[in-house]
Amino acid sequence: MERGRQRTRITEPPQNATQTDAEPSADDSPSLSPTGLDVRFTLDHEPPRGRSMSPARAYLARPSLDSRRSPSVMSIMQIDQIISDDRMNMETYGVAEMRDGFFDALFLKPDPIDPDEVVERSKAALPKEFEKSHPLSAKHFLPRQLHEFKSVTRKVATTRAGIQLLKSFLAFFIAYILCLIQPIHDWLGYNDYIMVVSTIINHPGRNLGSQVDGTVGTIIGTAAGLAWGYVAILISESTNDALKAYGWILIVVSAVFFAGIALIRSIFIRLYQTVLCAGIALAFTTLGLTDGDAFTWHKPLQYGIPWLLGQAIALAVNCLVFPDAGNRLLAIAFHRSFNTMQESLVIPRPRDTGLRRRLAKTFMDMSLAYRDMRIDITITRFRPNDVRELRNSVQGVVRALLTMNTDTDLFEDWSDTLEITVADDAGSESEVEDSGRKVARALSAPTREVIDCMSEGVKTCHAALMDMTGWRKHFGPSKDVSSDLVPVQLRMQNSLAAFDTAEDHLLRSNDRPETYADHGQAVEFLVFARHVRETAGTVVNLMTIVQDMYTSSKSIRVNLPVYPFGKALYRTNAQVRHDRGGVTAGMYRATFAEIAKLIETTRSSEKHHPRDNYEAVTEPEDCTVIESIIHGSPAVHKDRLSYKLWKLLRRCQGFETKYATKVVLLLSALSLPCCFESAYFWRTLYDAWWAVAVGWIMIHPRIGGNIQDFFTRAFAAVLGAAWSGAAHAASGGNPYILAVFAAIYMIPMIYRFTQSTHPRSGLVGCLSFAVISLTLRDASLGPSVALQGVYKGLVFLVGTIAPIIVNWMLWPFIARHELRIALSSMILYMSIMYRNVVANYVYFDEGKDPTPETIRRSEMLESRMREGFVRIRQLLVMSRHEIRLRGPFDPIPYSCLAASCERFFEYLIAVRQSALFYNPNYIRDNPVAAEHLHSYRRDAVAAILGNLYILAVALRSERKVPRYLPSAAAARKKLLHRTAELAREMEEDTEGYELERQKTWSDIYSYSYNASLTGCVAQLEELERFTKLIVGEKKSRFERPAKPIEEDDEDTDVSPERL
Structure with missing residues (x-):
C-alpha cells in the first residue's frame, strides 16, 4: 500500500447507507487522539470530478512524509480543503484595519444545500431503534406483537425476569385469594380489595432496600391522604351552611391538597410513591363508599387496615422468595461496563459508532448504580466509598478509551526498510529512513504488549468483581478467567517499563527529525502510543482499586442510605423510575438541568478580565x-x-406549576358528581371515586401520552373490566374459577407493569381487573352483574383517557419539539464550553495555567455532555411514536445535527487535551506576537461563538437561519497565515527563536492542537447546513438567486421537499 501521501477526514460520510456499525459512518465522531482526525491513506487528495467539494465531504490533506513544512503550513493545507483560495483573497498589500477591538467578520457565499445527498450518506447516523419497523405501522403490528410475545416468553423462562415476575404475581395472588375467602371478606368489609391494590402499587419485584423504602413511603402517604380527607369532610359538615355546599367544599379542600402533592410529585421524585398513595387515599375518603351512611373514624380504618395488610404481604414475599438485597443491580452494572471496556480494547479496528455510544452509556450506568446503592438499604460485600472509587476509576478508563483512535496502522508489517532521498538547498542528497516507519518499528511491539496487558487486566478485574458479587455463575466471565490480579499487575509494570524505555530512546535518538510536527504519520503513531500509555495508567489505577476491594471486602455488611437528603429527594431507585413511567422525558430534563447548573457553577467560579495592554500582567x-x-x-x-x-x-412559571394546574383542573372536573345529590346513588354504587384515583395515577408530570398510549391504556382498562365480567359470568361467584381467571389475566399484565416499557398501561389493566372483579361479588349490587361491570369499566376508562386529553390540550410534551430545544441547548452549551477551553487552556496569561480543579470541572462537564447526547438520541426515538398532522416527521436532519454536535464536542475535547501538552509561548507570553495576533485570534474565536449562538437561537425560536453567516473558516485561515508569517519572522531572530523553542512533546502535539481546531471549524459548517435543513434558510432581500430553493414556513420542522 502506498504510504507516501495521506489525507485526513474531517467527517465520516458513509460510502454505503447499509454499512455496519463497525464501518465509518456519518455519525462517527472524530478521532479523540489529539489530532482529532481519522487518518486514511490514499494516492492523492483531489476531490471527485464533477462534484463540488462541500464542507461535509471535505478531506484535510497533508504533505507527503518527505516534506519539510512548518506546523502552520500543514494546518493551512488542511484549512484549504474547507475554504479554497478562490473563495477569499488573502492578499492585504500590507494594509491592516484596526477596529478598536470590534469583531471583523468575513461573509462568504455558502455552498448549496442538497437534502437528498444528506439523506443518502447520513442514514447511518440514526439510532439503532430506527432499524425496526415503525411503531405506528398497521402492516407490522401483528408480526411485531408476535415477535415480542416470543421474546418475552423466552426472557421470562430463561432469565431473572421470571423470578421478578413470580414475586410480583405471588404477592398479588395471595392477597386476591385472601379476599375470596368469605370470613376475611366479612372482616375487612366491602373495601377488602384495597389489600390487592396495595400489593400492586408497591409490588415486591424489586430489591429489599427499595421495598422497605416503598413500604414506609406508601404508609405515610396513605395516612396523610386519609387525614386530609377526614379534615375536608369535617369542614364540609361543620355548619348547616357548609352542608348546603358539601360537595363544593370537598372539591376546594381536595384541590388544595392535590395541588400541593402535585408540586411535590413533579419536584421530588423520591416521594413519588408517597404522594401517589396520598392522592388515592384522599379520593377514597372524600368520595368512596363506606359501610354505613355517616362518616366516622371507621372509614379510614376500612381503607388503612387492608392497605397495611397488603404491604405486609408484599414485604414478606420480597424477603422470603429469592431475596435480592441490591447486589444484583451492582453486578449487572459491573458486568456490562467491563464487557464494553473489554470490547473496546480490541485494537486495531475500524471506528465503531455503536461501541462508542455504549462506552458513553457506561458513564451513566456506573453513576446510576453507585447512586442507587447509596439511596437504599443494601446488603453486600461492597462499601459505598469503595464503589465510588471504582466508579471514578472505571469512568477514567472509559474517558481514556474514548480518546484513542483505534483505526491505526502502527501494528502493520514495517519490517521492510524504506529510504527517502532528500535534497538540501545546496543540491546535495542524503538518504534517511522514513520517520513514520522508524516510530512504528520502535513502538509497535511495546505498545502491543501494553494493550494486551490492559485487556487481561480488565478481564481479571471483571472476574474479581463478579466473584465478590456472587453472580459470576449467572453473568460471567467463565471460570477459566483468573481473578488473581497480582500476576497481571506485575506484567503490566514490566510492559510499561519497556514501553517507557523504547519511547525515551526514540525521542532522544540523534537521528530523530528536527521537528516531529513536520511528519504527520509519525505524529499519529506517537500520539496513539502516548494515549495507550495514558490509558494503561487508568487501568493500573483500576486494578489497584479492585485489588484493595478484593482483599478487604471479605464479609457481608448492611449499608444504610447515606446519600445526602437534599439530593436524595431528586433521586429514586431503578424500579420506581420504571413504574412511574416517562423515564426518557424525566432523565432528559434532569440531565440538561445538571449541565446548566454545572456550566453556571463554572462560569461563577471563573473570572476573565480583559487586558488593557500586552505588558506583563500583574495583580x-x-x-x-x-x-x-x-x-x-x-x-x-x-x-x-x-x-x-x-x-x-x-x-x-415552570413545568411544576403547570403540572399542578392540570392536576387541579382534571381532578376537580372528575369530582363534580359529588356536588349533586342526585348523583350520590350511582357514584357510590359504581365506585366513581376510582375515576379520580386513576386520573391522579395516570397524569404524569413530564409526558402525557401519545395516540398509541391513548388506545393502549384505554384498551387495558376495558380489557380488565371485560375479563372481570367474563370471570363472573363463567364462575357464577365460584372463588376457584375467579382465581383461575385472575391468574390467566394478571401474569402478563403484571409483567407489562413491572418490566415492560409501557408500565402505565399495565398498571391500569391490573387495577381495573382487581377492583372490578372483587367488587362484583357483593349481591347487594343488584341482579345485573354484567351491567355493573360495564359501568365500573366506564369509570376506569374515563379516569384513564381524561389525563391524556388534558395533557394534549394544556402544555403538551411533544418529543420533536423537545428534541429541537435540546439541540439548541446543546449548541449553546458547546459555545460556552468552547469559550472556556479557549480562555482556560489556549489563550491564558502567564502563570495562569489550568489547575487540577479546572481540569476536574472540565471532565465533569464533558461527562454530563456525553450523557446529554444519549438523551438526545432517546428523544429522537420517542419522536417516532407521535403522529404529525402536517406530514411524517423526518428524523434525518435532526440525527445529522446531533451527530455533528457530537463531533464538534469531540474535537473540542481534543483541543483541550492537546493544549495541555502544546504550549505556544510565542502566542501567549510574547507581547509583540500577542499584539500582532490579537485581532486574528479575536475574529477566529468570535466567528465560532457567534455562529453557535445564532444557530442555537434559530433552533429554539424556529426562525430561519440567515443565508450569510460569519465565516469561521475564513477567520481561521487568516489566523493561520498570520501565525505562519510571524513564525518566519521569529525564526530570523536566533536569540528569540532559541528562547521560544518547544519541547519534544509540545512539538508533537502542535499538529494535533491545530488540526483539532480546524476540525471544529469544519463541523461548524455542517452544523449550519443541518440547522438550515431543519428551520430553513433566510435569503437576503438584495440577493437574486439563479435557482431559488423552496423553503418551508417558519413553524415547520423540515422543508416541503422532504415531506
Whole structure:
C-alpha cells in the first residue's frame, strides 16, 4: 500500500447507507487522539470530478512524509480543503484595519444545500431503534406483537425476569385469594380489595432496600391522604351552611391538597410513591363508599387496615422468595461496563459508532448504580466509598478509551526498510529512513504488549468483581478467567517499563527529525502510543482499586442510605423510575438541568478580565474595582427582596406549576358528581371515586401520552373490566374459577407493569381487573352483574383517557419539539464550553495555567455532555411514536445535527487535551506576537461563538437561519497565515527563536492542537447546513438567486421537499 501521501477526514460520510456499525459512518465522531482526525491513506487528495467539494465531504490533506513544512503550513493545507483560495483573497498589500477591538467578520457565499445527498450518506447516523419497523405501522403490528410475545416468553423462562415476575404475581395472588375467602371478606368489609391494590402499587419485584423504602413511603402517604380527607369532610359538615355546599367544599379542600402533592410529585421524585398513595387515599375518603351512611373514624380504618395488610404481604414475599438485597443491580452494572471496556480494547479496528455510544452509556450506568446503592438499604460485600472509587476509576478508563483512535496502522508489517532521498538547498542528497516507519518499528511491539496487558487486566478485574458479587455463575466471565490480579499487575509494570524505555530512546535518538510536527504519520503513531500509555495508567489505577476491594471486602455488611437528603429527594431507585413511567422525558430534563447548573457553577467560579495592554500582567491592589466594572455588583442585587421575588415568580412559571394546574383542573372536573345529590346513588354504587384515583395515577408530570398510549391504556382498562365480567359470568361467584381467571389475566399484565416499557398501561389493566372483579361479588349490587361491570369499566376508562386529553390540550410534551430545544441547548452549551477551553487552556496569561480543579470541572462537564447526547438520541426515538398532522416527521436532519454536535464536542475535547501538552509561548507570553495576533485570534474565536449562538437561537425560536453567516473558516485561515508569517519572522531572530523553542512533546502535539481546531471549524459548517435543513434558510432581500430553493414556513420542522 502506498504510504507516501495521506489525507485526513474531517467527517465520516458513509460510502454505503447499509454499512455496519463497525464501518465509518456519518455519525462517527472524530478521532479523540489529539489530532482529532481519522487518518486514511490514499494516492492523492483531489476531490471527485464533477462534484463540488462541500464542507461535509471535505478531506484535510497533508504533505507527503518527505516534506519539510512548518506546523502552520500543514494546518493551512488542511484549512484549504474547507475554504479554497478562490473563495477569499488573502492578499492585504500590507494594509491592516484596526477596529478598536470590534469583531471583523468575513461573509462568504455558502455552498448549496442538497437534502437528498444528506439523506443518502447520513442514514447511518440514526439510532439503532430506527432499524425496526415503525411503531405506528398497521402492516407490522401483528408480526411485531408476535415477535415480542416470543421474546418475552423466552426472557421470562430463561432469565431473572421470571423470578421478578413470580414475586410480583405471588404477592398479588395471595392477597386476591385472601379476599375470596368469605370470613376475611366479612372482616375487612366491602373495601377488602384495597389489600390487592396495595400489593400492586408497591409490588415486591424489586430489591429489599427499595421495598422497605416503598413500604414506609406508601404508609405515610396513605395516612396523610386519609387525614386530609377526614379534615375536608369535617369542614364540609361543620355548619348547616357548609352542608348546603358539601360537595363544593370537598372539591376546594381536595384541590388544595392535590395541588400541593402535585408540586411535590413533579419536584421530588423520591416521594413519588408517597404522594401517589396520598392522592388515592384522599379520593377514597372524600368520595368512596363506606359501610354505613355517616362518616366516622371507621372509614379510614376500612381503607388503612387492608392497605397495611397488603404491604405486609408484599414485604414478606420480597424477603422470603429469592431475596435480592441490591447486589444484583451492582453486578449487572459491573458486568456490562467491563464487557464494553473489554470490547473496546480490541485494537486495531475500524471506528465503531455503536461501541462508542455504549462506552458513553457506561458513564451513566456506573453513576446510576453507585447512586442507587447509596439511596437504599443494601446488603453486600461492597462499601459505598469503595464503589465510588471504582466508579471514578472505571469512568477514567472509559474517558481514556474514548480518546484513542483505534483505526491505526502502527501494528502493520514495517519490517521492510524504506529510504527517502532528500535534497538540501545546496543540491546535495542524503538518504534517511522514513520517520513514520522508524516510530512504528520502535513502538509497535511495546505498545502491543501494553494493550494486551490492559485487556487481561480488565478481564481479571471483571472476574474479581463478579466473584465478590456472587453472580459470576449467572453473568460471567467463565471460570477459566483468573481473578488473581497480582500476576497481571506485575506484567503490566514490566510492559510499561519497556514501553517507557523504547519511547525515551526514540525521542532522544540523534537521528530523530528536527521537528516531529513536520511528519504527520509519525505524529499519529506517537500520539496513539502516548494515549495507550495514558490509558494503561487508568487501568493500573483500576486494578489497584479492585485489588484493595478484593482483599478487604471479605464479609457481608448492611449499608444504610447515606446519600445526602437534599439530593436524595431528586433521586429514586431503578424500579420506581420504571413504574412511574416517562423515564426518557424525566432523565432528559434532569440531565440538561445538571449541565446548566454545572456550566453556571463554572462560569461563577471563573473570572476573565480583559487586558488593557500586552505588558506583563500583574495583580491590581484592589481586584474588586475591576470586578465591579466588568460584572457590576451581582452579589448585592441578588440579596435583595425584589430579586428573590422575581426568582420565585420565575420558578412558578415552570413545568411544576403547570403540572399542578392540570392536576387541579382534571381532578376537580372528575369530582363534580359529588356536588349533586342526585348523583350520590350511582357514584357510590359504581365506585366513581376510582375515576379520580386513576386520573391522579395516570397524569404524569413530564409526558402525557401519545395516540398509541391513548388506545393502549384505554384498551387495558376495558380489557380488565371485560375479563372481570367474563370471570363472573363463567364462575357464577365460584372463588376457584375467579382465581383461575385472575391468574390467566394478571401474569402478563403484571409483567407489562413491572418490566415492560409501557408500565402505565399495565398498571391500569391490573387495577381495573382487581377492583372490578372483587367488587362484583357483593349481591347487594343488584341482579345485573354484567351491567355493573360495564359501568365500573366506564369509570376506569374515563379516569384513564381524561389525563391524556388534558395533557394534549394544556402544555403538551411533544418529543420533536423537545428534541429541537435540546439541540439548541446543546449548541449553546458547546459555545460556552468552547469559550472556556479557549480562555482556560489556549489563550491564558502567564502563570495562569489550568489547575487540577479546572481540569476536574472540565471532565465533569464533558461527562454530563456525553450523557446529554444519549438523551438526545432517546428523544429522537420517542419522536417516532407521535403522529404529525402536517406530514411524517423526518428524523434525518435532526440525527445529522446531533451527530455533528457530537463531533464538534469531540474535537473540542481534543483541543483541550492537546493544549495541555502544546504550549505556544510565542502566542501567549510574547507581547509583540500577542499584539500582532490579537485581532486574528479575536475574529477566529468570535466567528465560532457567534455562529453557535445564532444557530442555537434559530433552533429554539424556529426562525430561519440567515443565508450569510460569519465565516469561521475564513477567520481561521487568516489566523493561520498570520501565525505562519510571524513564525518566519521569529525564526530570523536566533536569540528569540532559541528562547521560544518547544519541547519534544509540545512539538508533537502542535499538529494535533491545530488540526483539532480546524476540525471544529469544519463541523461548524455542517452544523449550519443541518440547522438550515431543519428551520430553513433566510435569503437576503438584495440577493437574486439563479435557482431559488423552496423553503418551508417558519413553524415547520423540515422543508416541503422532504415531506
